[in-house]
Amino acid sequence: xxxxxxxxxxxxxxxxxLAPTPLMAAPWVRSFVVDKYEPAFHYGGRPGxxxxxxxxxxxxxxxGTLPMLDYAKVTxxxxxxxxxxxxxxxxxxxxxxxxxxxxxxxxLSYRSFRRDIESYINPFTAPDPGMPSVxxxxxxxxxxxxxxxxxxxxxxxxxxxxDNAFYRAVGCIGxxxxxxxxxxxxxxxxxxxxxxxxxxVIRLSGNEDPMNDDAATLEIGYSPDHxxxxxxxxxxxxxxxxxxxxxxxxxxxxxxxxxxVETQQVPELHTPRFGWFPNQMGDADFHxxxxxLEIDRDGFASGLVGGxxxxxxxYTEDTFTQSGATVETRDHHDLVGMYYALKRNADGMxxxxxxxNMGISIAYRMKAVPAYVVDPEKPVALNVSPGDxxxxxxxxxxxxxxxxxxxxxxxxxxxxxxxxGAPQLRQRADGSWTNSDGERGAQRDATPPIGPSTMLQQRxxxxxxEAPAASLSAR
Amino acid sequence: MALDRRLLLRGAxxxxxxxxxxxxxxxxxxxxxxxxxxxxxxxxxxxxxxxWGCGLTKELFVPKTVGANFETTQQLASLExxxxxxxxxxxxxxxxxxxxxxxxxxxxxxxxxxxxxSKSGEFDSQTIDQTIADAxxxxxxxxSIEVTCSGNKNESYSSLGGANxxxxxxxxxxxxxxxxxxxxxxxxxxxxxxDPQVLVHQSMLSVVSDDRKRLLENLGARDxxxxxxYFTSVRELELxxxxxxxxxxxxxxxxxxxxxxxxxxxxxVPVLQKVVPQMxxxxxxxxxxxxxxxxxxxxxxxxxxxFMPGDSKPFHQQxxxxxxxxxxxYQPVSADFSTHSMKFxxxxxxxxxxxxxxxGTLLDHSLLLAYTDTSFAKLHALDGIPILLxxxxxxxxxxxxxxxxxxxxxxxxxxxxQQALGMPVDSWGKGSMATKKPFTxxxx
Numbered sequence: 001x002x003x004x005x006x007x008x009x010x011x012x013x014x015x016x017x018l019a020p021t022p023l024m025a026a027p028w029v030r031s032f033v034v035d036k037y038e039p040a041f042h043y044g045g046r047p048g049x050x051x052x053x054x055x056x057x058x059x060x061x062x063x064g065t066l067p068m069l070d071y072a073k074v075t076x077x078x079x080x081x082x083x084x085x086x087x088x089x090x091x092x093x094x095x096x097x098x099x100x101x102x103x104x105x106x107x108l109s110y111r112s113f114r115r116d117i118e119s120y121i122n123p124f125t126a127p128d129p130g131m132p133s134v135x136x137x138x139x140x141x142x143x144x145x146x147x148x149x150x151x152x153x154x155x156x157x158x159x160x161x162x163d164n165a166f167y168r169a170v171g172c173i174g175x176x177x178x179x180x181x182x183x184x185x186x187x188x189x190x191x192x193x194x195x196x197x198x199x200x201v202i203r204l205s206g207n208e209d210p211m212n213d214d215a216a217t218l219e220i221g222y223s224p225d226h227x228x229x230x231x232x233x234x235x236x237x238x239x240x241x242x243x244x245x246x247x248x249x250x251x252x253x254x255x256x257x258x259x260x261v262e263t264q265q266v267p268e269l270h271t272p273r274f275g276w277f278p279n280q281m282g283d284a285d286f287h288x289x290x291x292x293l294e295i296d297r298d299g300f301a302s303g304l305v306g307g308x309x310x311x312x313x314x315y316t317e318d319t320f321t322q323s324g325a326t327v328e329t330r331d332h333h334d335l336v337g338m339y340y341a342l343k344r345n346a347d348g349m350x351x352x353x354x355x356x357n358m359g360i361s362i363a364y365r366m367k368a369v370p371a372y373v374v375d376p377e378k379p380v381a382l383n384v385s386p387g388d389x390x391x392x393x394x395x396x397x398x399x400x401x402x403x404x405x406x407x408x409x410x411x412x413x414x415x416x417x418x419x420x421g422a423p424q425l426r427q428r429a430d431g432s433w434t435n436s437d438g439e440r441g442a443q444r445d446a447t448p449p450i451g452p453s454t455m456l457q458q459r460x461x462x463x464x465x466e467a468p469a470a471s472l473s474a475r
Numbered sequence: 476m477a478l479d480r481r482l483l484l485r486g487a488x489x490x491x492x493x494x495x496x497x498x499x500x501x502x503x504x505x506x507x508x509x510x511x512x513x514x515x516x517x518x519x520x521x522x523x524x525x526x527w528g529c530g531l532t533k534e535l536f537v538p539k540t541v542g543a544n545f546e547t548t549q550q551l552a553s554l555e556x557x558x559x560x561x562x563x564x565x566x567x568x569x570x571x572x573x574x575x576x577x578x579x580x581x582x583x584x585x586x587x588x589x590x591x592x593s594k595s596g597e598f599d600s601q602t603i604d605q606t607i608a609d610a611x612x613x614x615x616x617x618x619s620i621e622v623t624c625s626g627n628k629n630e631s632y633s634s635l636g637g638a639n640x641x642x643x644x645x646x647x648x649x650x651x652x653x654x655x656x657x658x659x660x661x662x663x664x665x666x667x668x669x670d671p672q673v674l675v676h677q678s679m680l681s682v683v684s685d686d687r688k689r690l691l692e693n694l695g696a697r698d699x700x701x702x703x704x705y706f707t708s709v710r711e712l713e714l715x716x717x718x719x720x721x722x723x724x725x726x727x728x729x730x731x732x733x734x735x736x737x738x739x740x741x742x743x744v745p746v747l748q749k750v751v752p753q754m755x756x757x758x759x760x761x762x763x764x765x766x767x768x769x770x771x772x773x774x775x776x777x778x779x780x781x782f783m784p785g786d787s788k789p790f791h792q793q794x795x796x797x798x799x800x801x802x803x804x805y806q807p808v809s810a811d812f813s814t815h816s817m818k819f820x821x822x823x824x825x826x827x828x829x830x831x832x833x834x835g836t837l838l839d840h841s842l843l844l845a846y847t848d849t850s851f852a853k854l855h856a857l858d859g860i861p862i863l864l865x866x867x868x869x870x871x872x873x874x875x876x877x878x879x880x881x882x883x884x885x886x887x888x889x890x891x892x893q894q895a896l897g898m899p900v901d902s903w904g905k906g907s908m909a910t911k912k913p914f915t916x917x918x919x
Contacts, residue, residue, distance in 0.1 A: 068798065090787075097782055097789045174798055184799055188854045195576055195857065226573075231566070231882035233858065278575070330795040385575065 025208045032301045032368035033227055034200040035235035037193065037274055038186035040140040040164065040304055040365040041171045042156065043179060060136030061172040068332050074129060075107045079115055105325035109421050111336070118414040118421050120324030121398070122405050123315075123339035131337030133345070134171040139164040141363035142306045144265070144288050144348065151347075151361065163361035164306070166314065169345040170338055175331045180365065185331065189276045194235065196226040198281050198382075200272045200366075201241045202293070202301070203373040204254070204261060211295070213256045218263050218291060220305075221249035222272050222281075223373070224382050237299075240372035242380055248272050248283045252291070261293040261303070269307055274364055277321045278384070279391035284309065287349050287359055299370040308348035308359030312403055315339055320398040323419040394419070518726055518833050520869045520896060521762045521841040522607045523770040524587075525823055526632050527816035528579065528779025529794050529852040531861045534805045536813070537565045538877040542916075545877035550814050553821035554863075557828060559875040560838060561865040562917050564888055567880035569857040570907040578855040579777035579791075582885075583632060583848040586862065589886035589904030597638045599905075603844070603889050604633050605641075608769040610898050616658070619769035620761060622650055624751050624819070625781070626740035633771040643773065647735040647753040654761040655731055662725045662764055727763035727832040732756070742781045742789070744815055747774070751819045752826070759826040763837055774819055777848035781812060794852035806853065820845050824865050842868035844892055862888050864917070871895040873917045884908040894918060 088107035112125035139153035141164035148161030206213035223241035269289025286307025293303035349359025405412035538545035569585035577595035584592040621643035623630040631643040644650040782789035790812040827838035843865040850859040886904030891913040
């Protein structure tokens with residue numbers, strides 16, 4: 001972070017003031033850079049248990065949270081014997097643990113009603129495992145539809161009708177849980193954000209008083225400038241950031257009362273996405289979206305952004321950033337269960353033709369520190385490396401394929417070059433097993449796979465475009 | 476007549492004049508046992524690195540107090556006997572600037588080069604051990620020695636830059652053969668004499684030397700620059716040969732062990748518990764007999780896949796898949812692997828501290844840099860990445876400190892190390908990791 005962006009270079013911004021001006025209305029601007037961002041889940045904690053940070057079992061998930069998947073249980077299908085399951089999940093003949101992991105990822109990727117269907121791309125072809133959902137009554141978020149009888153959550157402040165069905169659907173996934181800003185997925189995302197993966201900025205402006213203004217404006221978007229991190233892990237204050245007016249930029253009207261900013265609810269609210277890999281960066285398009293921020297006396301902000309988001313996008317963002325199997329083995333998300341839970345809990349954005357809800361109410365919470373958000377002298381774009389650009393393209397391809405399959409109930413093939421399906425295994429010259437990812441700098445390839453199941457042969461057929469082997473097509 | 480070991484050992488070998496150093500007798504040391512009395516030359520200071528993958532567990536390794544007499548923590552317990560000879564650095568950052576965080580690579584490369592790598596698996600400059608070896612590695616048989624304990628020849632993180640790394644020894648027998656096999660002569664034995672083959676090679680280089688002078692007279696500036704680069708490597712070879720023709724100055728009283736037998740080498744913790752002590756002991760004796768002044772030991776690779784037999788997942792996989800225990804606040808199985816990584820480092824420290832040398836131990840005349848690739852491996856986090864130093868670098872380092880880095884770049888440790896080794900360096904690193912601020916608290 002360059003020092004030139006510090007306070008000194010803001011002489012031109014003489015209109016800016018951080019001091020309230022209660023006696024005389026004047027143009028004002030306040031800006032922020034977000035340094036903590038996560039899904040707004042509420043945790044009741046364990047009754048009678050006082051250890052700080054303890055989250056399990058919370059009163060919102062009395063049945064427990066989603067632990068590690070039972071691989072043998074979720075991969076057992078009508079067409080797969082117990083012996084075949086065991087040969088993949090606990091293969092006695094393979095001693096290399098890394099290889100066992102790849103084999104487990106491989107079998108997790110194929111648990112649909114037919115052997116050749118990749119299950120993360122086609123989750124509707126696998127049975128609903130019935131993921132545990134939140135049964136608590138308290139949630140953060142907004143009453144998006146203005147109806148206190150829907151949503152069924154009460155905010156921590158007592159507001160009724162809070163719509164946060166996303167929390168209800170996936171709030172019992174262990175890696176999403178924790179007191180604010182401590183859940184594994186949250187820490188991961190914030191760590192990457194502060195490491196420079198992305199920067200989200202907010203600019204407030206008005207003509208009355210920064211703490212009370214009936215006609216304020218809120219802008220939100222990406223910045224190409226990296227956050228400067230302090231030793232306490234928060235962002236440094238008073239740095240300046242250029243705002244990018246791309247498709248993730250929004251400008252909405254807001255009302256400020258005693259430092260609480262409430263934007264209008266707008267049909268389309270575009271903001272940067274929550275994420276932890278570069279290919280997740282992009283548009284979090286909220287329908288009926290709104291933002292609430294509370295500004296404290298030191299100029300720091302905290303609050304919520306929410307609305308309805310397309311549940312298929314949420315599934316995509318969770319599943320295809322690495323590979324579905326990696327998310328399941330490392331973050332312990334049951335993605336097939338998540339697919340059904342999101343679909344089941346969808347509560348907005350009805351499809352004009354079918355009436356089926358395609359959106360799910362959601363809220364993200366954030367913290368932000370004072371900053372200077374400026375318009376660049378010339379239009380700027382985000383810095384996206386060629387590698388990240390390729391990853392984003394691949395991710396978008398997977399999104400399209402998944403949506404096509406879901407909307408038409410048509411089984412989609414795993415495309416060449418996909419990260420799904422888990423990589424095939426191969427044997428090194430020394431006899432040990434590996435997948436191509438295990439080799440430094442290598443790509444997943446189409447070398448002949450070797451393994452204890454004919455499923456691997458199927459993968460070769462898909463990649464090469466050849467017809468599957470007769471023994472497989474006869475299943 | 477004053478005792479002059481150079482005079483005594485001047486003579487001829489197969490008709491060739493050679494210079495042979497005397498064995499280092501106590502009478503050559505000054506009253507403090509720290510330097511040679513006739514020249515004032517100090518006992519050489521050695522430098523070594525120990526690399527382990529997947530970091531430590533913040534909740535279990537960071538001492539609660541900073542400065543001297545820090546409280547020993549669970550993950551540092553194995554180092555308790557040497558607590559006064561080590562320093563612990565917490566809260567340091569590897570800053571990647573505009574580069575990606577290459578998982579399990581950026582942290583490693585940042586610590587060893589002071590530069591955020593622009594490519595995964597490559598170094599953007601030579602690593603710190605090679606910079607140091609250029610300064611203190613002369614006059615020994617080997618400029619540096621690289622070792623990996625897990626048997627994989629790709630696991631060396633010593634480099635002259637780019638993707639190439641200095642090849643490591645991968646078994647105790649291989650390391651023994653390198654150090655004490657053909658070409659090695661025990662400097663403490665009375666029948667020490669220069670290797671005739673080295674003499675032959677040296678005389679050949681002399682011819683080359685004459686030729687290169689004539690060649691350089693007829694070259695343009697660019698070609699001269701190229702040839703200079705080439706002759707630099709020739710000069711390094713000459714220096715190495717000069718060293719081979721002199722009896723090494725050896726202060727320590729060590730016996731050269733017999734060759735170790737063939738040993739199964741892999742990444743299982745029980746096997747490493749057998750291999751690492753052997754590697755550590757051989758390295759220590761190699762240092763004590765001045766075969767090298769610089770070494771690098773890698774326990775395993777970044778994203779360490781060391782494992783416990785019977786467990787279903789190796790270390791790296793555990794860091795990603797093991798849930799964070801909601802009550803403990805950390806991943807207990809992963810923490811155990813980190814603890815083992817520190818125990819292996821303690822083994823190395825023990826071996827160096829067990830060899831008496833002058834007024835102290837080999838460890839006292841050394842500086843060890845123990846480093847890793849991440850802080851919280853589950854996230855590939857680069858904040859709070861742990862570093863340990865051991866040894867006082869012949870009194871140039873204060874030890875027994877816990878230094879809270881408070882977000883400082885990891886390059887400050889690299890700069891501190893170089894200054895402690897007497898190198899004329901006032902800044903190190905690039906970008907946000909460029910620093911002119913060593914940790915003066917631990918510089919004597």
